[in-house]
Amino acid sequence: GAVVSQHPSRVICKSGTSVKIECRSLDFQATTMFWYRQFPKQSLMLMATSNEGSKATYEQGVEKDKFLINHASLTLSTLTVTSAHPEDSSFYICSAIPGQGASSEQFFGPGTRLTVL
């Protein structure tokens, strides 16, 4: 089956630093990837839609200058949390859709736990 990986699985950083999270589709090409944020005991909230070769589309209320998304290849999207603060601590999950059809299934990564001290 289609596998999506995320790296790192856990990261702890100091306030004010930047953190990069990678999302890779291991055995398929993904023109579209999604980034979600999950707070404890809460829903996954869509942050942005990442399209290969173009700018990401951010959801309302998500700061594009704070959460930089780069989808440079068909198998890799990165999320960089810039100048991280404790309130950015969360569980970040990516997903990827194989191929170009919008009806394809989303495959999810295992998530990255970010803790900002």
Added chain:
Amino acid sequence: AQSVTQPDIHITVSEGASLELRCNYSYGATPYLFWYVQSPGQGLQLLLKYFSGDTLVQGIKGFEAEFKRSQSSFNLRKPSVHWSDAAEYFCAVGAGFGNEKLTFGTGTRLTIIP
């Protein structure tokens, strides 16, 4: 705007017992509905989905769900649970064609007791 409500935060059932997880949605058009399962340290796995047609949908691992438009519900069922079913379950509604821009419920944590 679309929304999903999962009224039960945590459910405990005995192994071998039947299970029903509730999901109610709010969406202006015909919804695209999904159930996902999340185990610790793993990504979300699709259990089943409803786009159109037969309102009773069969999924993997013996799960099924029934779409009831009149009740705006898409409840997940399994006739006999196994210890390996212990996990977090999420209901989601799709905004447009297919899987794009999913809106998730808050999830239901399922505990199985021997």
